[in-house]
Amino acid sequence: MSRLAGQLIMHPQITQGLGLVATTIGRDKVFRLIQYTARLLAWSMMRRGDIDGAARFDGLKTGLANVRKGKLFRPAEFLQSAVKLSARPVTSLQGPGQLAHVSQIVKQLLMATYYGTDMLIWLTQVGTLRLDKERLARISRISQKAWLFGILSSLVSSGSSLVKLRGDSRRYMLSREVARREAVADGEKQGGDRVSEEEDRREKGRALLQQRQQILSQLVMDACDVWIPATNVGYTNLNDGVLGALGTITSYMALQTLWIKHAAVARK
Numbered sequence: 001m002s003r004l005a006g007q008l009i010m011h012p013q014i015t016q017g018l019g020l021v022a023t024t025i026g027r028d029k030v031f032r033l034i035q036y037t038a039r040l041l042a043w044s045m046m047r048r049g050d051i052d053g054a055a056r057f058d059g060l061k062t063g064l065a066n067v068r069k070g071k072l073f074r075p076a077e078f079l080q081s082a083v084k085l086s087a088r089p090v091t092s093l094q095g096p097g098q099l100a101h102v103s104q105i106v107k108q109l110l111m112a113t114y115y116g117t118d119m120l121i122w123l124t125q126v127g128t129l130r131l132d133k134e135r136l137a138r139i140s141r142i143s144q145k146a147w148l149f150g151i152l153s154s155l156v157s158s159g160s161s162l163v164k165l166r167g168d169s170r171r172y173m174l175s176r177e178v179a180r181r182e183a184v185a186d187g188e189k190q191g192g193d194r195v196s197e198e199e200d201r202r203e204k205g206r207a208l209l210q211q212r213q214q215i216l217s218q219l220v221m222d223a224c225d226v227w228i229p230a231t232n233v234g235y236t237n238l239n240d241g242v243l244g245a246l247g248t249i250t251s252y253m254a255l256q257t258l259w260i261k262h263a264a265v266a267r268k
Contacts (some may be wrong), residue, residue: 004109007209016259016262016263017244019262020259020262023262024257025148025258026258026262028193029070029251029255029258030069030255031064031067031082031137031161032064032068032247032251032254033248033252033255034060034065035061035068035247035248035250035251036061036243036244036248037244037248037251038058038060038239038244038247039058039061039243039244039247039250040059040066040240040247041053041057041058041244042054042055042056042057042058042240042243042244042246043239043240043241043244043266044241045057047241050184054227067120067131069118069121069122069125070119070122070126071115071119074115074117074119075080075113075115075119076112077115078109078111078112078115079109079112080171081108082105082108083108084110085101085104085105085108086105088101095163095164096160096161096163096164096167097160097164098207099156099157099160100156100157100158100160100161100164101157101172103154103157103160103177104153104154104157105151106150106153107151107154107157108201110147110149110150110153111147111150113142113143113146113150114143114146114150115142115149117139117140117142117146118143118222120164121136121139121140121143123258124136141233144229144232144233145229145233147228147229148226148229148230148233148235151222151225151226151229152226154218154222155219155222155223155226158215158218158222159219161215161217162212162215162216165208165211167210168208169208169212172201172205173205174209179184193218194248214257215254217257220253221253221254222251224246224247224249224250225246225247225250227242227243228243228246230245231243
């Protein structure tokens with residue numbers, strides 16, 4: 001029995017999973033997945049008339065939401081990212097690259113505002129701050145608007161990055177074609193040099209494809225997530241079932257991306 005337990009614990013997938021949830025961001029992604037799944041299940045049970053079951057999952061959703069809010073220094077992470085991005089001069093970029101860069105800075109500042117105001121709401125809920133209902137509602141609305149416009153900024157950044165990447169891909173294909181023709185015309189060039197250059201070009205091509213996949217993944221997640229704060233603010237009117245499903249999908253996608261990154265680090 002102990003041998004079986006040891007094999008289970010040492011299984012690569014389990015080891016990687018434990019390593020993932022041992023990180024702050026890993027736990028947050030897992031909590032978010034459970035939170036929105038609970039929201040979806042609570043809505044489904046309420047529609048079927050299972051009030052007790054709906055109340056249980058609604059309580060789980062609320063509890064996990066409060067746990068995720070209780071991160072006092074989360075805004076500092078986004079402010080630090082904004083400072084790092086601002087350190088690079090915008091004038092060093094061109095066209096879509098400039099728009100993507102500026103939009104990313106705006107996103108980080110807005111997300112810092114979102115988590116900062118969300119922290120104030122949590123401090124009020126636990127009794128540390130004494131805010132009246134009117135002021136709390138105003139802060140909550142500011143929080144949701146910051147989240148909404150933060151996601152919209154991310155969408156602009158992702159769209160601009162795709163345009164920039166398309167230009168980079170065209171230049172890559174052109175340089176690859178020119179190199180191929182030069183290699184054919186240059187009969188005296190050593191075979192080893194051609195192999196090395198071709199491998200470098202393939203590596204660059206794989207990097208461009210990976211970057212495109214990451215941008216598209218972020219674009220899809222933002223396109224789904226944007227409806228949650230938009231509904232909270234009142235700009236749209238989606239029910240808890242739709243919002244729960246959208247949140248579950250994006251949470252799974254984010255967790256999958258984090259899983260892949262964690263696996264890549266573990267292999268090094």
